[in-house]
Amino acid sequence: MFVAPVSTGGLIFREIHKQMENNSKSKNRREFIQSGVRLSLALALGSVSGLALSKVVKDDYVWQIDPFECSQCGRCATDCVMSPSAVKCVHAYDLCGYCDLCGGYLKPDANALSTAAENQLCPTAAIERKFIEEPYFEYHIIEDLCIGCAKCVAGCTSFGNGSLHLQIMHHICVNCNECSIARVCPSDAIKRVPASEAYKVKGDFSNNPES
Amino acid sequence: MKKLKYILFLVTLAIYLFPLTVESQQQRFPKPEFETGYEQPSTITPEPRALALEYFDVLVLLVVLILATWFALKTRSRQGVLWLSVFTLIYFGFYRNGCICPIGAIQNVTLSFADPTYAISLTVLLFFLLPLAFTLFFGRTFCAGACPLGAIQDLVIIKPISLPKWLNKTLGLIPYIYISLAVLFAATGTDFIICRYDPFVGIFRMDATFLMVVLGVSFLLMGMFVARPYCRFFCPYSVLLSWMSRFSKWHLTITPAACIQCKLCTNSCPFDAIDFPTNEKEVVKSGLGPKRFLAYAVLIPIWVAAGVFVGERSHTFLSKANPDVFLAELLISNPEIKNDPDNLDVQTFLASGKTLETLVKDAEVIREKFYIGSMIAGGFLGLVIGMTLLNTVVFRKRQDYVPHKGNCLSCARCMDYCPVEK
Numbered sequence: 001m002f003v004a005p006v007s008t009g010g011l012i013f014r015e016i017h018k019q020m021e022n023n024s025k026s027k028n029r030r031e032f033i034q035s036g037v038r039l040s041l042a043l044a045l046g047s048v049s050g051l052a053l054s055k056v057v058k059d060d061y062v063w064q065i066d067p068f069e070c071s072q073c074g075r076c077a078t079d080c081v082m083s084p085s086a087v088k089c090v091h092a093y094d095l096c097g098y099c100d101l102c103g104g105y106l107k108p109d110a111n112a113l114s115t116a117a118e119n120q121l122c123p124t125a126a127i128e129r130k131f132i133e134e135p136y137f138e139y140h141i142i143e144d145l146c147i148g149c150a151k152c153v154a155g156c157t158s159f160g161n162g163s164l165h166l167q168i169m170h171h172i173c174v175n176c177n178e179c180s181i182a183r184v185c186p187s188d189a190i191k192r193v194p195a196s197e198a199y200k201v202k203g204d205f206s207n208n209p210e211s
Numbered sequence: 212m213k214k215l216k217y218i219l220f221l222v223t224l225a226i227y228l229f230p231l232t233v234e235s236q237q238q239r240f241p242k243p244e245f246e247t248g249y250e251q252p253s254t255i256t257p258e259p260r261a262l263a264l265e266y267f268d269v270l271v272l273l274v275v276l277i278l279a280t281w282f283a284l285k286t287r288s289r290q291g292v293l294w295l296s297v298f299t300l301i302y303f304g305f306y307r308n309g310c311i312c313p314i315g316a317i318q319n320v321t322l323s324f325a326d327p328t329y330a331i332s333l334t335v336l337l338f339f340l341l342p343l344a345f346t347l348f349f350g351r352t353f354c355a356g357a358c359p360l361g362a363i364q365d366l367v368i369i370k371p372i373s374l375p376k377w378l379n380k381t382l383g384l385i386p387y388i389y390i391s392l393a394v395l396f397a398a399t400g401t402d403f404i405i406c407r408y409d410p411f412v413g414i415f416r417m418d419a420t421f422l423m424v425v426l427g428v429s430f431l432l433m434g435m436f437v438a439r440p441y442c443r444f445f446c447p448y449s450v451l452l453s454w455m456s457r458f459s460k461w462h463l464t465i466t467p468a469a470c471i472q473c474k475l476c477t478n479s480c481p482f483d484a485i486d487f488p489t490n491e492k493e494v495v496k497s498g499l500g501p502k503r504f505l506a507y508a509v510l511i512p513i514w515v516a517a518g519v520f521v522g523e524r525s526h527t528f529l530s531k532a533n534p535d536v537f538l539a540e541l542l543i544s545n546p547e548i549k550n551d552p553d554n555l556d557v558q559t560f561l562a563s564g565k566t567l568e569t570l571v572k573d574a575e576v577i578r579e580k581f582y583i584g585s586m587i588a589g590g591f592l593g594l595v596i597g598m599t600l601l602n603t604v605v606f607r608k609r610q611d612y613v614p615h616k617g618n619c620l621s622c623a624r625c626m627d628y629c630p631v632e633k
Contacts, residue, residue, distance in 0.1 A: 041458055048340075097241065160240065170258065
């Protein structure tokens with residue numbers, strides 16, 4: 001469509017015309033092969049899309065941690081493409097015992113039940129301890145400070161109710177095609193979930209058939 | 212009486228066991244009843260990006276593809292393509308962080324075929340198909356204006372040098388190796404290597420590991436002189452695009468009318484993608500006649516067989532990239548590793564309660580897939596090498612300076628050099 005000389009007159013046109021006549025046979029053959037291959041490529045594309053369409057989902061997928069499979073290895077803090085990690089600790093308040101002696105907040109060998117830095121398990125002091133009433137304390141995660149190292153999660157899971165757990169925060173996560181933490185997760189706890197149910201927060205058991 | 216006792220025993224057992232099974236996940240320390248009217252805060256879970264926005268991205272891709280095609284084929288404007296690639300770099304690159312891209316989508320499509328449980332979302336499939344469909348009709352206009360990885364490299368071209376033909380051809384085999392490995396790893400559910408080793412995604416995110424930054428920057432530095440090195444010598448999607456483009460119906464032309472062989476465009480292409488007219492005297496002199504053609508054609512099956520052999524030999528090595536295979540091998544070859552408290556993978560596996568037998572069985576299934584997959588990949592690569600060699604002795608009669616449809620990136624640079632007017 002762009003090759004055909006439309007308005008070029010004179011010598012060039014005549015020459016081209018002569019050549020085209022000479023080559024018309026081989027050109028026709030070449031064009032025939034070209035369109036044949038094009039058709040088969042189009043068919044291949046069509047069949048690939050048709051096959052894939054049978055499995056296609058309209059919803060989008062995002063990555064999320066299953067807190068019941070998480071083994072608190074600490075790789076979420078180091079292997080996310082974002083720094084600090086898009087994985088943060090979330091607190092399922094419904095499950096919390098509001099303990100004074102909190103396994104997620106205090107080091108196991110803490111010398112006092114206080115907010116002193118040397119007693120805190122969290123390396124970035126991202127957990128806020130607030131007195132509610134005797135003898136209960138509320139624990140609140142400061143998301144900007146949390147690096148997703150899961151130290152508090154391990155403490156809370158082994159000594160407490162397991163109300164502290166990790167989740168991928170979707171306003172930070174860039175939703176990589178393959179999650180680089182999922183690749184190294186030793187317990188395969190990171191899975192693709194439909195974007196409409198993007199979180200697996202403990203206590204919100206609607207997503208978890210086990211409990 | 213005995214029966215009654217038995218039933219009683221069962222009932223008591225059930226009563227004891229029931230709370231254990233159901234409520235084992237419940238609180239060890241029950242939630243207190245507060246007296247001071249304490250209000251419990253709610254757990255904040257920010258929503259992911261809205262689905263409508265993902266479809267909006269597909270729309271943007273479609274519009275950019277149409278515009279790129281329009282600029283390259285209809286208005287023949289380098290300026291248009293250039294500004295479009297700036298927009299692509301900003302939108303798909305820095306705003307969308309380069310994900311999802313059609314290059315990486317190869318792996319999603321592959322995995323959706325290989326793994327029956329893997330669901331592919333429509334947006335990803337469209338990202339994969341739209342550029343290919345466009346290329347089949349209009350040439351690689353996607354590369355010119357709609358690919359953020361291409362755009363970032365295109366904008367740093369300062370003084371492109373022309374590479375010798377043999378080097379171009381040899382390096383041009385790398386994308387075939389890359390796509391074969393990517394498909395093999397994706398199909399076995401091992402890894403998405405295209406995404407993992409994307410050199411520019413770290414620059415788009417402004418956040419990456421040191422080595423990836425070094426890789427990205429060195430690609431850009433190299434790209435100042437060897438134009439768009441990733442596109443030409445690495446991009447796995449370029450293999451598919453090149454196939455489509457070779458048979459495209461309306462590929463761009465250097466000249467708007469008839470070529471007058473003025474040679475002005477010969478140095479205009481930074482990608483060595485302009486084919487010169489065949490010098491028939493030289494062809495005769497070179498002696499690469501039908502004999503050589505026949506010899507190379509006969510060699511093709513040998514290349515394929517060699518490829519299959521190499522694939523078969525290397526499948527054990529390749530399969531080690533799979534974490535399950537790696538762990539199983541590690542546990543078998545080095546049982547003392549079980550006592551290493553620092554090896555997280557081993558410790559987590561031991562704590563999970565899975566037996567070594569199931570792990571080994573899983574690993575064997577994966578290795579079997581690698582066995583077949585690497586032979587197919589090797590055979591494919593052998594075929595590609597054989598065909599490339601065959602192509603070096605095939606001479607097509609050409610009178611004009613024309614873009615090489617497979618390698619041309621439709622960037623529209625050459626058009627400005629053509630003195631012929633419409």
